[in-house]
Amino acid sequence: xxxxxxxxxxxxxxxxxxxxxxxxxxxxxxxxxxxxxxxxxxxxxxxxxxxxxxxxxxxxxxxxxxxxxxxxxxxxxxxxxxxxxxxxxxxxxxxxxxxxxxxxxxxxxxxxxxxxxxxxxxxxxxxxxxxxxxxxxxxxxxxxxxxxxxxxxxxxxxxxxxxxxxxxxxxxxxxxxxxxxxxxxxxxxxxxxxxxxxxxxxxxxxxxxxxxxxxxxxxxxxxxxxxxxxxxxxxxxxxxxxxxxxxxxxxxxxxxxxxxxxxxxxxxxxxxxxxxxxxxxxxxxxxxxxxx
Amino acid sequence: xxxxxxxxxxxxxxxxxxxxxxxxxxxxxxxxxxxxxxxxxxxxxxxxxxxxxxxxxxxxxxxxxxxxxxxxxxxxxxxxxxxxxxxxxxxxxxxxxxxxxxxxxxxxxxxxxxxxxxxxxxxxxxxxxxxxxxxxxxxxxxxxxxxxxxxxxxxxxxxxxxxxxxxxxxxxxxxxxxxxxxxxxxxxxxxxxxxxxxxxxxxxxxxxxxxxxxxxxxxxxxxxxxxxxxxxxxxxxxxxxxxxxxxxxxxxxxxxxxxxxxxxxxxxxxxxxxxxxxxxxxxxxxxxxxxxxxxxxxxxxxxxxxxxxxxxxxxxxxxxxxxxxxxxxxxxxxxxxxxxxxxxxxxxxxxxxxxxxxxxxxxxxxxxxxxxxxxxxxxxxxxxxxxxxxxxxxxxxxxxxxxxxxxxxxxxxxxxxxxxxxxxxxxxxxxxxxxxxxxxxxxxxxxxxxxxxxxxxxxxxxxxxxxxxxxxxxxxxxxxxxxxxxxxxxxxxxxxxxxxxxxxxxxxxxxxxxxxxxxxxxxxxxxxxxx
Numbered sequence: 001x002x003x004x005x006x007x008x009x010x011x012x013x014x015x016x017x018x019x020x021x022x023x024x025x026x027x028x029x030x031x032x033x034x035x036x037x038x039x040x041x042x043x044x045x046x047x048x049x050x051x052x053x054x055x056x057x058x059x060x061x062x063x064x065x066x067x068x069x070x071x072x073x074x075x076x077x078x079x080x081x082x083x084x085x086x087x088x089x090x091x092x093x094x095x096x097x098x099x100x101x102x103x104x105x106x107x108x109x110x111x112x113x114x115x116x117x118x119x120x121x122x123x124x125x126x127x128x129x130x131x132x133x134x135x136x137x138x139x140x141x142x143x144x145x146x147x148x149x150x151x152x153x154x155x156x157x158x159x160x161x162x163x164x165x166x167x168x169x170x171x172x173x174x175x176x177x178x179x180x181x182x183x184x185x186x187x188x189x190x191x192x193x194x195x196x197x198x199x200x201x202x203x204x205x206x207x208x209x210x211x212x213x214x215x216x217x218x219x220x221x222x223x224x225x226x227x228x229x230x231x232x233x234x235x236x237x238x239x240x241x242x243x244x245x246x247x248x249x250x251x252x253x254x255x256x257x258x259x260x261x262x263x264x265x266x267x268x269x270x271x272x273x274x275x276x277x278x279x280x281x282x283x284x285x286x287x288x289x290x291x292x
Numbered sequence: 293x294x295x296x297x298x299x300x301x302x303x304x305x306x307x308x309x310x311x312x313x314x315x316x317x318x319x320x321x322x323x324x325x326x327x328x329x330x331x332x333x334x335x336x337x338x339x340x341x342x343x344x345x346x347x348x349x350x351x352x353x354x355x356x357x358x359x360x361x362x363x364x365x366x367x368x369x370x371x372x373x374x375x376x377x378x379x380x381x382x383x384x385x386x387x388x389x390x391x392x393x394x395x396x397x398x399x400x401x402x403x404x405x406x407x408x409x410x411x412x413x414x415x416x417x418x419x420x421x422x423x424x425x426x427x428x429x430x431x432x433x434x435x436x437x438x439x440x441x442x443x444x445x446x447x448x449x450x451x452x453x454x455x456x457x458x459x460x461x462x463x464x465x466x467x468x469x470x471x472x473x474x475x476x477x478x479x480x481x482x483x484x485x486x487x488x489x490x491x492x493x494x495x496x497x498x499x500x501x502x503x504x505x506x507x508x509x510x511x512x513x514x515x516x517x518x519x520x521x522x523x524x525x526x527x528x529x530x531x532x533x534x535x536x537x538x539x540x541x542x543x544x545x546x547x548x549x550x551x552x553x554x555x556x557x558x559x560x561x562x563x564x565x566x567x568x569x570x571x572x573x574x575x576x577x578x579x580x581x582x583x584x585x586x587x588x589x590x591x592x593x594x595x596x597x598x599x600x601x602x603x604x605x606x607x608x609x610x611x612x613x614x615x616x617x618x619x620x621x622x623x624x625x626x627x628x629x630x631x632x633x634x635x636x637x638x639x640x641x642x643x644x645x646x647x648x649x650x651x652x653x654x655x656x657x658x659x660x661x662x663x664x665x666x667x668x669x670x671x672x673x674x675x676x677x678x679x680x681x682x683x684x685x686x687x688x689x690x691x692x693x694x695x696x697x698x699x700x701x702x703x704x705x706x707x708x709x710x711x712x713x714x715x716x717x718x719x720x721x722x723x724x725x726x727x728x729x730x731x732x733x734x735x736x737x738x739x740x741x742x743x744x745x746x747x748x749x750x751x752x753x754x755x756x757x758x759x760x761x762x763x764x765x766x767x768x769x770x771x772x773x774x775x776x777x778x779x780x781x782x783x784x785x786x787x788x789x790x791x792x793x794x795x796x797x798x799x800x801x802x803x804x805x806x807x808x809x810x811x812x813x814x815x816x817x818x819x820x821x822x823x
Contacts, residue, residue, distance in 0.1 A: 103802060104809050109319035112806045116785040123725050129455050132490075132699060134707035141721050189717050221455075224491075226699035226707060231518040237693035238517075240528055244480075244687045248498045248533040 121188070122146070128160075130203040130220035133191060135228035138162075140220070141189035142205040148217055149185045151207045156215075158183040159208035162192060165222055166200045180208060200224045296688065298353075300678035302524075302630030302641040303685055304670060305537070306663075307506060309483050310337065310649035311361040311447055313762035313779075314813050318372055324581060325775060327588075329367055330380045333425070335590065336653040337368075338414045339660040341428045344438060345417075347667060354667040355679035358429070358649065359441035359483030362470035363760070365426060366813045369474060374423040381418065384590065385411050387579050391567075391591060394575075399605055400593045406608050407591055426474050433475060439681035442471040442479040442502075445814065449711045449761035451488045451699065452720060459727035459759070461496050462821040466756065466814055468500045473816060480683045481505065485761050486711070487539065487646075487702035494529035494536070494697070504535040504682050506646055507697055510706055512538035514698035521693065524633050524641035526686065528694045536697045537682050542629060543645035546622060554618040555656035558596045561606050563655060565594040592657075615658040619665030627676040642685045643677075646702075715773075716764040722784050723759055729791045730755050734822035737794070746808065747799050748819035751790040753811050758783035783811070 102108070124145035133139045140160065151157060159182050163175035179195055183205070194201070201223050206216035242248070312332055317323040340358075347354045360368075367373050388408040395404040421428045432438035444450060445466035453459045464482070471479045482502045484493070489507050497505060509523045519527045523538035547553050554560075568580050568589040580587050594603035595611070626643060633641045652659030670679045686692075703710040712720070733748060740748050758780055766776035786807055793799045 099805055100802075104806060106319050106321065109806050109810055112319075112803065112810060113782055113785060116789055119722055119781065119784055119788070123721075125725070129720070129724065131452065131454070131708075131712070133709055133712050134705060137709070139708075139712050139717065139720075141717070143721055143725075188721065191717075227514045227516065230513055231516050234517055236517055237515070237519045237527070237695040239691050240533075240694045241691040242528055242533050242535075242686075243690060244503060244683065248503075 124148075126218040128203050128205050128218045128220040130201065130223040132223050132225040135197060135225050136194050138192045138194060138201060138203075138223055138225065139189065140192055140203050142218065143188075144205070144217065156207040156209050158185050158187075159206065159214065160190065160192075161204045161206070161208075161214050161216070162195070163202045163204070164196065164199050165202045170202060175202070180214070182208065194225055197225070197228055296684055298674045298678045300630075300640065300674050301634050301676045302678075303643070303680040304543075304626050304630075304677050305355075305357060305642055305644045305680050305682050305685065306666070307357040307359065307441070307483075307644065307646040307682075308340070308649035308652065309359045309361075309443075309646060310364055311359070311443065311485075312364050312367065312650075313760050314363040314366060314446065314757060314811075316367065316370060316373055316812075318809060322582060324587065325772070326373070326376060327380075329373060330377055331588070331590065332650050332654055333377055334381065334384065334411075334414055335657075336650050336660075337425055338417045339410075339653045340649065340663075341421075341425060341432075342413065342417060343660050343664045343667070344432045345428075346664065347671075348432070348435060348437070352668055352671045354437050354671055355439075355681055355684070356437070356667065357439040357441060357481070357681050359443050359481075360426075360429065361443040361447050361483070361485075362445045362467045363447060363813065365470055365474050368426045369424070370812075378418070378423065381411070381415060383579065385415065387589060387591065390575075403593050403606055403608060404591075430475050433477075439481065439683060440471075440475060440479070441481040441483045442467045443483040444485050445470065446756045446760040447485040447762060448756070448759035449485055449488050449708070449764065450493060451490045451701070451708050452711055452764075453723070453727070453759060454490060454493075455724050456727035456731065457496075458731045458822050459755070460493065461499070462752070463756070463759065464496050464500055464502075465821040466817060468502070469816070470814060486765075487511070487700065488708065488711075488761075489536070489697060489701070490699045491696060492531065494532040494534040497534050498532035502534060504537060504686060506644065506682075507536045507538055508700050508702040508706060509538045509541050509544075511697050511700040512536060512695075514700070515695035516698070517695055519693035519695050521637045521639065521641070524637060524643060525639060525689075526642070526682070526692050527697055528692055530694050530696050535682070535686055535692065537642070537644045539646055539702060540643045543622075543626070543643060544647075546625065547645070547647055547651070554615075554622075554662065555651070555659070556596065557614055557618070558598055559607070559610050559614045560596050561592055561611060561657040562594045562596045562603055563592065563657075565592055565603055567591045567593070611658050612661050615661040616665045619662050619669055622662075622666055623669040623673075623677075626670075630677045639689060642680065642682075642689075644682065710768050711761060711764040713768050715770070716767040719758075719764060719767075719780050722780075723755075726755050726758065726784055726787050726791075730787070730819075730822050733791060733794055734819050738820060738823055740819075743799055743801050743804065744794065745819070747790050747794055747804055749817050750804060750808055750811070751787050751794070752817055752819045752822060753813055754783045754787035754790065754807070756817075757811055757813065758787065786811070 122143050122145060125143045126145070126148060127143045129141050131139045142160070149158060159180055162179040162181065163170060164177040165175055168175070176199075177195060181190065181192065183190070192203075203220040203223075204214070204216040205218050206214055208214055310332075312328055315323075315325045315328055317326060344354070344356070385408075388404070388411050391404040392401070392408055395401040417428075418425075429438065429440060433440050444463035446463070448459075448463045450460050450463065453463065467482070468479060478501055480502065481504045482497055484505050484507070487506055487508045489505070489511055494505070504526065512519060512523050512527050515527055519525070523540060526535040526537045528535055545552060547555070550556055566588045567576055568591075569586045573580070573584055576589070577584060579589050593606055595606040597604045629643060630641055652663055656662075667679065670677060680688075700706055701708060701710075730751060733751060737744065737748060760779075763776040763780045767773050790804075790807075
């Protein structure tokens with residue numbers, strides 16, 4: 001809530017000097033090097049540099065100095081998840097060896113992200129995700145490998161194609177309209193203006209050729225933007241009675257024992273319009289579909 | 293005790309949304325962002341409990357709904373944060389004593405005395421519950437006067453998580469589990485983070501026994517087909533039967549509006565004049581950051597006064613009188629609103645007025661006084677407008693329109709743009725990929741035990757923490773952006789290491805234990821919520 005002040009100015013302290021802690025750190029370091037080398041996450045040179053820096057105490061992993069006015073009180077060492085603070089173990093922690101002294105020191109905790117690789121720019125999945133952002137804009141991102149980002153021939157270019165797929169299956173019916181957005185090869189997402197309100201869209205990412213041909217690499221699911229205003233025209237919503245203490249009818253997998261108009265505890269029933277078709281209240285399966 | 297509301301022409305359901313992201317840093321002795329929590333405890337949660345306790349003792353039959361998010365519940369139950377809060381409170385009391393000395397004989401002495409008295413009362417409330425404030429809320433819940441809603445586990449912004457339905461489901465499942473663990477009963481209502489709703493989300497809520505949620509006004513007003521009662525009656529979602537209550541615009545403006553809302557009154561306390569910034573470091577140094585960087589202390593001596601820089605000294609007596617005046621105005625306005633709408637609706641209207649809980653006390657210092665006066669006011673004259681809980685309204689008025697609630701949020705522009713913008717869009721490919729990987733892990737190892745099980749549970753915790761809507765919000769808002777970026781990045785990288793270690797069978801138990809110690813939210817989480 002002190003929203004305009006940063007925590008980045010915390011001061012560092014001295015590295016641990018305790019011999020036992022140092023020996024533990026060395027052992028841990030060796031294990032980490034072995035693991036990292038095995039995975040090839042860091043070059044041997046980077047590892048060597050880190051070893052030297054650690055040996056010289058140059059790797060910052062100390063807690064900040066406490067305020068002079070702060071009482072040097074240390075709450076009991078926090079319990080790991082899966083272990084109650086009062087020392088009782090939860091089932092997942094059963095059989096876990098107790099931590100070595102100093103293993104959970106603030107210095108060690110502050111260093112957990114050291115050597116973790118950066119997040120990759122792409123996962124190489126060939127994926128397009130299209131989501132509604134508001135009634136007039138869609139959000140689209142795509143994940144491609146570095147190879148995919150380069151068209152196989154110089155004449156081609158990476159592009160996004162937006163289809164109006166309202167109420168149709170694009171596998172059997174051409175889209176109502178198409179819109180092409182040329183992309184920069186380093187681009188990873190874009191906000192797209194809706195060509196038309198209250199329609200359903202699908203996005204493809206692929207290569208656009210000078211002939212106008214589009215070679216798709218990946219295709220999104222359907223996205224539908226929210227309505228921009230109240231419904232105009234058409235009948236108003238029907239009403240129903242839902243008893244609070246009964247299971248929701250939408251979760252029923254079998255038809256209810258009594259027809260909806262007969263009511264009864266737990267049944268959803270039409271109000272004021274016996275025999276009214278449930279489709280008037282919505283066409284989705286589930287809650288009302290169970291009675292249609 | 294029954295929570296049924298008295299019969300009236302119409303109803304008001306006040307809902308306070310209490311939420312903070314999970315900010316807990318055992319790796320540092322002192323961490324600025326933990327102050328968010330400490331400030332909220334001192335200025336909002338303890339005063340709120342104080343209001344409810346006084347009403348209870350006075351026999352006032354109030355009705356209030358509060359959503360306490362699972363991340364906040366986890367912080368309220370955390371031993372380390374409790375110990376640190378005690379230290380924080382002790383130091384504030386020390387500062388209040390020094391302030392009494394500093395202001396003795398001056399025109400600000402009365403305000404210093406007020407702060408001193410409030411902090412001592414805070415200490416008493418804290419001690420009364422043994423540092424477990426949730427227990428205080430639970431006792432109010434058990435009286436039937438307070439209704440507590442759950443929320444998504446880490447306040448994940450669900451419309452942006454929907455490419456992985458299992459991730460949305462896990463947010464709800466863990467939120468419900470956390471509620472049951474801390475409050476000993478299942479929740480009936482859920483606060484959707486930022487009121488973010490999309491078609492189909494209600495079916496997930498139904499799966500966990502949740503019967504209602506809150507949406508912004510246009511979520512109901514733009515529903516298909518059109519619900520005739522508008523936003524003053526709930527709507528049953530057509531796919532599930534879960535009820536959606538719409539936020540009332542009129543009440544929202546009266547409290548939220550910067551220009552026309554109550555909190556902007558010139559008599560009220562000015563938030564941005566704090567002695568942490570105003571006084572010399574020689575004096576205030578021990579109460580700001582260790583390196584001397586300034587921060588809020590909560591000691592503020594000026595009133596809003598007007599738009600300029602010149603501020604007049606704060607007068608708490610006048611401010612309290614104004615809060616009570618505003619409360620009486622609010623009560624009268626609701627009665628008029630109810631009378632205006634009831635005849636046309638053909639049913640008792642329900643005005644749903646949700647606010648961020650932290651507005652009351654933290655941002656709007658007089659908010660708890662206002663709230664207490666409002667609750668007393670409605671309780672004393674229930675004939676036209678009675679207080680209710682959403683769940684009590686549904687029980688008393690089970691016949692309501694059925695429609696497809698419109699996708700919406702209560703954020704800027706009313707949709708998702710605040711959480712999906714140039715400043716924060718980069719997080720979504722990573723969040724979605726991590727969710728996909730978590731599902732893969734859970735499905736491929738449904739019977740994991742020992743260290744493998746711990747690693748899977750921790751991977752789930754890291755994913756949930758990365759999904760917190762607060763990080764995207766802060767990135768867009770432009771304040772403390774680096775912290776938000778670091779939290780997102782850090783949780784995703786920890787998750788990714790666990791994912792690879794699990795797949796390659798190279799788990800490092802020592803590292804795992806450290807991450808478990810750092811990110812210890814939801815100790816009883818079961819990774820199979822992602823199956």
